[in-house]
Amino acid sequence: MFRKILIANRGEIAVRIIRACREMGIETVAVYSEADREALHVMLADEAVCIGPAKARDSYLNMQNIVSATVLTGAQAIHPGFGFLAENSSFARMCEDCNIVFIGPNADTIDMLGNKSTARDTMKKAGVPTVPGSDGEIRDIKEARLIAEQIGYPVMIKASAGGGGKGMRAVYHPDYMENSLMSARNEAKAAFGDDKIYIEKLIVNPKHVEFQILADKYGNVIHLGERDCSVQRRNQKLLEESPCTAMTRELRLKMGNSAVRAAKASGYVNAGTIEFLLDAKGNFYFMEMNTRIQVEHPVTEFVTGIDIVKMQLRIAAGELLPFSQEDIHLQGHAIECRINAENPSQGFRPSPGKITSLYMPGGPGIRIDTSVYSGYEITPYYDSMIAKLIAYAPTREEALMKMQWALAEFLVEGVDTNIDFQLKLLRDPDVESADYDIGFLGRNIGRLTK
Ligand code: MV4
Secondary structure (H helix, E strand, O other), rough: OOOOEOOOOOOHHHHHHHHHHHHHHOOEEEEEHHHHHOOOHHHHHEEEEEEOOOOOHHHHOOOOHHHHHHHHOOEEEOOOOOOOOOOOHHHHHHHHHHEEEEOOEEEEEHHHHHOOOHHHHHHOOOOOOEEEOOOOOOOOOOHHHHHHHOOOOOOEEEEEOOOOOOOEEOOOOHHHHHHHHHHHHHHHHHHHHOOOOEEEEOOOOEEEEEEEEEOOOHHHHHHHEEEEEEEEEEEEEEEEEEEEOOOOHHHHHHHHHHHHHHHOOOOEEEEEEEEEEOOOOOOOEEEEEOOOOOOOOHHHHHHHOOOHHHHHHHHHOOOOOOHHHHHHHOOOEEEEEEEEEEEEOOOOEEEEEEEOOEOOOOOOEEEEOOOOOOOOOOOOOOOOEEEEEEEEEOOHHHHHHHHHHHHOOOOOOOOOOOOOHHHHHHHHHHHOOOOOOOOOHHHHHHHHOO
């Protein structure tokens, strides 16, 4: 096992990784920008290195400074967390070249899965259900029209280098194909410097159901069940839960097998997530594979009893998975609400500032992953998430009620938060019945932000 690792991230995930390391007797090195001098992860780590000014591109995205800090402190491995460099294959390759263990999949796997079109083709070959669509990229409008006629409208134009919805356009009629194709290419070019696109059948009102997988270096791959992440706004998740209420035993078996097959087909190692679209008839389709630990991982940790971050460290250190698929049993129900310093009634505008007073809930089945404290100054440089509140109980009804009471207890003064919005969301009949899909929030946002 590593003697010392460097955490190339900040905020609550950096604190989460430090906690896992401490319990494993691994020394920790934090990196921080000049704006994060007072940050919690800097205080909790054994060592801390300032890697640059506030702007992410000069600090948390500064590969050279991060690798230098790793070499200077004698850390054997880097945990990238999520966001920043977590899915950057050049960074993973730089670590490999400098004989530093990158805690995640190798650079080639990140490259292959980062290209949404090659990822799709890989999954298709592996027999993982994919959305009907083009074989690889679309060259011109003629080919786009042909493919769309073959699969039938409505279709979805997607950017190969994409993800997160950028460069994506739904097309409901041939007359709109040319303009949609052009605007998708322009957006993809602007966002990723790559305007390649592909086309899929549009799946109407699906759920976003993702499967957590763990894969060791010896070809052993298991899944840890699913998370329903359909409550999203502009591809930002707000609420996640496990298990997914639309899941049946046989559907979980089929989707779980597909997730494992997807990981094996991509030579995946470490923790990863396979995202599926699940339609109302129970058909599921591969959407994307995320090559990092996810924000919502605590939901899966509650229902499986497995510490996913510790598993990442053990896999990266070359250990065999200590369990097989038969050992994984989901128990109870977990719900996560993301607490953001933002103002939902003003278009979710971020609300940086000093937290003048903070009271966080607790009690049986309540977990809070956060890096804020009373007196902490939330800076405008990074994302607005200040805490993840997770509620766990034997049934979904109890978990929902526990979450509502915890949100009602949660007190943050000095900045605006989305706590009241989350409370309204949880009381919504469609959320209470779990009868929601990816369009739910878009359809109800007006009523929920009044
Ligand atoms: C889709 C889709 C419907 N049909 N693909 C959104 C970003 C990226 N993850 C892919 N996304 C979608 N791909 C087909 N063929 C709908 C979405 C989508 C979505 C997916 C999951 C969660 C939220 C979403 C919000 C808008 C669109």
